[in-house]
Amino acid sequence: MIKIDVDMAKCQHYGQCVFEAPSVFELNNDDKLEYTATADDSERANVEAAIDVCPMQAIRIVE
Amino acid sequence: MSHPVLIVGASMGGLRTAEALRRFGYVGPITVIGDEPYAPYNRPPLSKEVLAETVSHEAVAFEQRESTADVNWVLGTRVESADLEHNIVTDANGDVHPYSALVIATGLRPRRLNVANGELRGRHAVRTLDDAIALRADLKPGARVVIVGAGFIGCEVAATARTLGCDVTVVAPGISPMQRSLGTELAAEMQRRHEAKGVVFRLKTAVTDLVGESAVEGVVLDDGTTVPCDVLVEAIGSHENTEWLEGNDLNLSAGVLVNNDLRAMRQNGVPWNNVFVVGDVARFPNPAYDDDARQIEHWNIPTETAKRVAQVFTEQAQGEFRPIPSFWTDQYDNHLLAYGVLALADDVKLIDGDITGDCVFGYYRSGKMVGVCGIGMRSVVQSYRANFV
Incomplete structure (x- = not known):
């Protein structure tokens, strides 16, 4: 399992992460980011790609 | 031992290339040379949220991943020249770096005003961490800030400086801020939003000289008026850092011309097999649009080009390289x-x-x-x- 942390004080809900790891991140009906706090190890590459595309660099994998 | 993949440029493009090479299975040596003293960091916050708070390397540094722990970082070192025939790069200390493959990631540097009275304190650009640290120290409440240039960087700095309580005037040749990127209507609306916050625009206007003895005290405009100022921010575009590549039969007219695999091309169009270009300095064709090669100065391009280079280098590239250009900006x-x-x-x-x-x-x-x-x-x-x- 990997643990995912998004700094919601930084997040501006640009939603770029959604395209890289759709099983972890989504924009809700109010265009606000929601995410799962944990994901399977197989999602690591996708979450790292989501980290790479986050304009606010708000996403981290917490080991 | 085999020579390393040598990445010249230790910013985002260089870092993402090293990471992508590992991700696609390259296990050989990687060396990254960069002229700044800092490990790779994220530049966009330097005109926005970090500029508004405390500017520090910690606030903007990219997290180092385990996969790149064995990368050899040569920081604070400027490269002087490259000899692509002989697979070597020479740095400013005279040290010679042989390579098996070269990745050019040297990016851009800010263009500066060319004026007669230019040797003054209080002139700033915004590209590096050190630039932002110096600018932040001058953005005191009540300071009179003149920003030359109304592109994204100029407008972001305007918003940040205004939020910090500075008096802000933006001087630019265009009809409205960010007009070339956003189009007339949206640009005009953004101008209205800046003006509602108290920013003054002097548009269709150019700076002809500066006023001041040792520090800048004003900018002289081409209509003959002078705008007093304590802080001058020059956000008037950029130059490509390609001088070190001269003499190698490359097309350096606007960045480095590459093919769709991001291999640098000789003047006759034949690519160098082991020379790649990533990031702002790459002028690449994107078949999603047309055949014209373009530099794309968007934040997602270093990451996209780095991935493509790693795929090409490890012979895993499939199909055409057609990245979706994307940008964002935060102003108020x-x-x-x-x-x-x-x-x-x-x-x-x-x-x-x-x-x-x-x-x-x-x-x-x-x-x-x-x-x-x-x-x-x-x-x-x-x-x-x-x-x-």
Whole structure:
């Protein structure tokens, strides 16, 4: 399992992460980011790609 | 031992290339040379949220990943020249770095005003961490700040300086801020939003000289007037850092001309097999648009080009390289997100929302959508993204 942390004080809900790891991140009906706090190890590459595309660099994998 | 993959440029493009090479299975040595003393860091916050608070390396540093722990970082070292025939790069200390493959990631540096009275304190650009540290120290409440240039960087600094309580004047040759990128209507609306915050625009105007003895005290405009100032920010575009590549039969007219695999090309169009270019300095064709090679100075391009180079280098590239250009900007509470190449458009239309609030504009060339940009309204903006894949 990997643990995912998004700094919601930084997040501006640009939603770029959604395209890289759709099983972890989504924009809700109010265009606000929601995410799962944990994901399977197989999602690591996708979450790292989501980290790479986050304009606010708000996403981290917490080991 | 085999020579390393040598990445010249230790910013985002260099870092992402090292990471991508590991991700696609390259296990050999990697060396990254960079002229700044800092490990790779994220530049966009330097004109926005970090500039508004405390500017430090810690606030903007990219997290180092385990996969790149064995990368050899040579920081604080400027490269002087390259000899592509002999696979070597020479740095400013005279040290010679042989390579098996070269990745050019040297990016851009800010263009500066060329004026007679230019040797003054108080002149700033915004590109590096040190630039932002120096600027932040001068952005005191009540300081009179003149920003030359009304592109994204100029407008972001204007918003940040205004938020910090500075008096802000923006001087630029265009008819409205960010007009070349956003189109007339959205640009005019952004100007209104800046003016509502108290920013003064002096448009269709150029700076002809500076006033001051040792520190800048004013800027002289081409209409003969002088705008007094304590702080001058020059946000007037950039130069490509390609001088070190001269003499290698490359096309360096605007960045480094590469093919769709991001291999640097000789003047006759034949690519160097082991020389790649990533990031701002790459001028590459994107078949999603047309055959014209372009430099794309968007934040997602270093990451996209790094991935392509790693795929090509490890012989795992499939299909064409067609990255979706994307940019965002934060100015006050206006958060703009765009996809596509808006500047290609011959027609721009409001397609959703209200121009005075959240809204989405479509950008069209010959009736085909080439870009979309919204203030807020993420779901609507995202729904058009597939048009550019």
